[in-house]
Amino acid sequence: xxxxxxxxEQKLVKDIQGEFIVPSYQRGYRWGQEEVKxxxxxxxxxxxxxxxxxxxxxxxxxxEGYEVIDGQQRLTTLYLIYSCMYNAVPQMGKPAxxxxxxxxxxxxxxxxxxxxxxRDKNVDxxxxxxxxxxxxxxxxxxxxxxxxxxxxxxxxxxxxxxxxYEVGDNEDGIPLFTRLNIGKIPLTSAELVKAMFLNRDSGIxxxxxxxxxxxxxxxxxxxxxxxxxxxxxxxxxxxYQTRIDLVLNLMAKKAEDNREKYYTxxxxxxxxxxxxxxxxEIWRSIQHTFLTLKDWYENHELYHKIGYLIASSSRNLQQxxxxxxxxxxxxxxxALNDEIRASIKIDGNYSDLSYEKQNDYKxxxxxxxxxxxxxxRLNGEQTEWFPFNKFKFNDKGESAWSLEHIHAQQSEGLQxxxxxxxxxKLHIPSVKAVDEHEEHRDLIQRMEVAMNADTLTRTEFxxxxxxxxxxxxxxxxxxxxHSIANLALLNAGDNAALNNSTFDVKRNKIIELDKxxxxxxxxxxxxxxxxxxxxxxxxxxFWGQSDRIAYISAMNxxxxxxxxxxxxxxxxxx
Numbered sequence: 001x002x003x004x005x006x007x008x009e010q011k012l013v014k015d016i017q018g019e020f021i022v023p024s025y026q027r028g029y030r031w032g033q034e035e036v037k038x039x040x041x042x043x044x045x046x047x048x049x050x051x052x053x054x055x056x057x058x059x060x061x062x063x064e065g066y067e068v069i070d071g072q073q074r075l076t077t078l079y080l081i082y083s084c085m086y087n088a089v090p091q092m093g094k095p096a097x098x099x100x101x102x103x104x105x106x107x108x109x110x111x112x113x114x115x116x117x118x119r120d121k122n123v124d125x126x127x128x129x130x131x132x133x134x135x136x137x138x139x140x141x142x143x144x145x146x147x148x149x150x151x152x153x154x155x156x157x158x159x160x161x162x163x164x165y166e167v168g169d170n171e172d173g174i175p176l177f178t179r180l181n182i183g184k185i186p187l188t189s190a191e192l193v194k195a196m197f198l199n200r201d202s203g204i205x206x207x208x209x210x211x212x213x214x215x216x217x218x219x220x221x222x223x224x225x226x227x228x229x230x231x232x233x234x235x236x237x238x239x240y241q242t243r244i245d246l247v248l249n250l251m252a253k254k255a256e257d258n259r260e261k262y263y264t265x266x267x268x269x270x271x272x273x274x275x276x277x278x279x280x281e282i283w284r285s286i287q288h289t290f291l292t293l294k295d296w297y298e299n300h301e302l303y304h305k306i307g308y309l310i311a312s313s314s315r316n317l318q319q320x321x322x323x324x325x326x327x328x329x330x331x332x333x334x335a336l337n338d339e340i341r342a343s344i345k346i347d348g349n350y351s352d353l354s355y356e357k358q359n360d361y362k363x364x365x366x367x368x369x370x371x372x373x374x375x376x377r378l379n380g381e382q383t384e385w386f387p388f389n390k391f392k393f394n395d396k397g398e399s400a401w402s403l404e405h406i407h408a409q410q411s412e413g414l415q416x417x418x419x420x421x422x423x424x425k426l427h428i429p430s431v432k433a434v435d436e437h438e439e440h441r442d443l444i445q446r447m448e449v450a451m452n453a454d455t456l457t458r459t460e461f462x463x464x465x466x467x468x469x470x471x472x473x474x475x476x477x478x479x480x481x482h483s484i485a486n487l488a489l490l491n492a493g494d495n496a497a498l499n500n501s502t503f504d505v506k507r508n509k510i511i512e513l514d515k516x517x518x519x520x521x522x523x524x525x526x527x528x529x530x531x532x533x534x535x536x537x538x539x540x541x542f543w544g545q546s547d548r549i550a551y552i553s554a555m556n557x558x559x560x561x562x563x564x565x566x567x568x569x570x571x572x573x574x
Contacts, residue, residue, distance in 0.1 A: 007166040008195040010053065010269060013078060013156040017096045019065030022072050023173060024103040028124035029131070031073045036134045039077055044148070047155030053266055056163040056187050060173055065100070069173045070187070071162075075099070076111075077131060082156075083114055084135045085149045092153055163192060163262065189249075189264035190242040196268060197279055204279055212283055219290050220244050228297050230389035231307050232317055247290050250321055292324070293317075300381035305336045307388050308373040312366045314343035341562045344370060351552075355403065355482035365403050367555070368489050372523045374558050390519035394491070404490035405481065406527060407503040407543040420461040423500065424451040427468045430504040434471065434541050443467050469502060484555075485548035489521040503528075503543035527551060 039054075046052040057071030068075060075097075082095035101107045107124050119129040142148035165187065167173075196202065197212045204212075223229055223243035233246055240246065245264070252267035271277045296302045309315040315323075323339070324332045344367055346353075353360040376386040391401060424447045431440055431447070447464055450456050480486050490506070498509060510528040514520055526532060530540065532550040556563065 006168060006195050006198060007164075008192065008199045009164045010161040010273075011164040012158070013054075013160045013162060014096065016057075016075075016078070016162065019098045019100060020059070020068050020075060021062070021065050022068050022099065022101045022104075025173070026068070026072055028101075028104060028107070029073060029076050029127045031077055031127065031131055033130065033134045035073070036077055036131045037138060039074070040081070040135065040138050043152065043155055043160055047159045048151070050159070051266075052155075052160050053262060054160065054162045055262065056165045056192070058165045058167065058187070060167050060171055061169065065098075066166075067173055069167065070165075074162075076128070079111065080128065080131050081135055081152065083111070084132060084139070085153060087114065088136075088139070089146065089149060092149065163265070165192070165195065188241045188245060189262050190245045192262065192265040193248055193268050196272065197283060202279055208280075215283075215287065216244065219247070219287075222294070223247075226389040227387065228294070230392050231297055231303060232293060232310065234310060234313065234392060236393055246317070247286065247293070250293075250317055251285065251289050253318060255318075256316065289321075292321075300385065301333065301377065302336070304373050304377035304386055305333070305340060307386060308370055309336070309339055309343065311373075311388055311392065312343060312369050314366070315339055337561065340370065341564070344559075344562060345564065350484055353484055355405070355487060361403060364484050364487055365489075367484065367559075368403070368487065368523070370562065371555050371558055372489060372521045374562075375526075376522050378558065384522075386522070387519065391521065401489045401491050401521065403487055404499060404506075406486050406488050406506070408481075408500045408506075417456050420456055420458075420465075421451050424448075424461075424464065424468075426498065426501055426505045426509075429508070430502065430541060431468055431471050433504065440471055443471065480548060485552050486543070488524040488527050490524055491519070504541040507541075523554075526554075 043052065054074060055071070057075055058069040059066040059071075060069060061067075076099060079095050079097065079099055082092075085092045086094050099108060099111055104124060106122075107128075110118060110125055110128065114132060116129050116132065118125050120126065139145045139148055194213075194216055197204070197216075198209050202209070220243060223246065229243060229246075248264045248268070252264040254263050254267075268282060271282055272279065296306050306320055309320065310317060320336075323335055327335065344363070346363055350363075350367060353364050355361060355364065373386045376384055393399065428444060428447050428451070431444055434440075443464070447468065450460060450464055490510075498506065501509075507528040510520055510525065514525065530547070532554045533547045534550060
């Protein structure tokens with residue numbers, strides 16, 4: 001087992017020494033001008049500011065030298081940069097390492113001589129020559145080429161590191177190379193941090209390494225529980241190769257827009273090498289961070305309040321983790337309440353918000369999400385917990401909800417004949433259901449004929465649609481069409497006919513989806529089941545004034561602690 005433990009360290013570029021064998025299972029050198037220029041620019045732009053880290057070079061020690069499992073392209077480019085500087089200024093010295101090729105013997109000799117006249121002899125030479133010319137041209141483009149070369153040499157000696165990842169003697173290079181290069185198990189920051197603890201030179205016992213490896217895998221497995229993951233994150237889980245990255249990035253304070261691949265690994269390397277923390281201390285901090293997140297997840301009140309703030313993008317995990325620092329549980333809860341109040345604070349009254357205004361859409365969405373989350377929370381932990389995993393994404397990784405009209409009266413989204421016919425098909429049963437005295441028999445017949453006709457004009461559909469909506473609407477509905485009193489969170493997807501349907505049609509669809517086990521946000525289900533509406537004069541097929549007033553009243557009741565008095569949602573529609 002000991003032989004399979006990896007060795008991980010940061011190594012200055014100048015300290016890369018020895019013989020490196022590129023095995024037969026790897027292709028030849030293939031970096032183009034863009035990759036070469038990017039490496040040159042990155043080193044030159046960062047080398048004088050702070051320690052700069054190149055991506056990992058994965059090797060295995062053999063009797064002949066180091067077998068290069070991953071990083072051949074980068075290692076070869078470093079060799080070519082050294083060679084170009086040596087050819088221009090011999091006192092800079094030759095590269096301290098040698099590259100050999102298991103099946104391309106001539107490439108080793110070519111690298112020793114750098115004869116550009118051999119460019120067309122084979123494809124490997126062509127790419128190497130192109131890289132050499134790119135390096136030479138880049139140095140010549142600098143204000144003082146020789147100063148640039150001396151700076152480069154100094155950066156390689158003082159500031160620029162590679163991540164040296166040496167696997168155990170018993171590791172089979174071919175399957176490891178395959179995993180790394182087809183993206184199944186890339187060397188993420190998490191993989192490298194884990195390797196810090198499993199490193200045979202880590203200074204901790206083999207028994208402790210085994211313990212950490214087991215605990216690490218347990219954390220990773222727990223984070224594969226989608227209920228926990230989507231409570232903490234708005235990122236689709238497939239975007240993370242290893243989910244423990246979430247915990248490590250949190251500790252490293254890595255910003256969401258930070259694209260530096262190994263930023264988090266460098267943070268933990270600095271904890272150990274510059275701040276002098278032991279691996280045991282670092283591991284305890286990782287465990288403590290994860291257990292804090294898990295405590296939030298298992299606390300019914302914190303789960304819902306934190307979950308709302310993250311799901312609504314009002315606060316991210318890093319901000320909330322910082323918020324809890326130095327606070328008791330009661331103080332943290334009070335701080336969360338303040339954050340929730342701030343998240344829905346607007347200038348004016350919520351009854352003035354409109355679906356048609358782009359900025360208002362965001363505020364209505366937040367309010368309705370909070371209404372749903374708080375409604376579930378107030379039901380008590382013995383009933384149900386809001387399912388952030390189902391709310392955020394469906395099985396295809398698509399957003400699982402949108403802001404929809406409870407009762408729609410417009411057909412703006414209906415542009416195609418097949419959609420018009422689908423709309424008629426959806427509404428015929430509802431018109432029949434309210435036609436107690438057969439007052440709309442003629443309308444039903446005309447809708448059926450139009451639905452089955454070979455062609456249907458826009459004018460014909462608009463007339464039928466207008467009559468059907470009038471039949472299925474309560475007088476005065478148009479005035480409140482785009483207000484919060486007529487909006488709910490609903491997953492209608494791309495079904496334009498359903499999106500533009502009246503209350504009764506949507507109600508039937510909600511019931512159908514609910515029977516099939518589809519996720520329906522709690523308050524949306526209550527709306528279409530008429531849970532909030534008073535029983536007297538309850539019209540099952542319509543969404544009218546009394547329904548809107550009851551809906552708004554329920555929001556005020558549930559969200560009373562978060563709504564400031566001066567912007568309280570009115571209990572009577574304006």
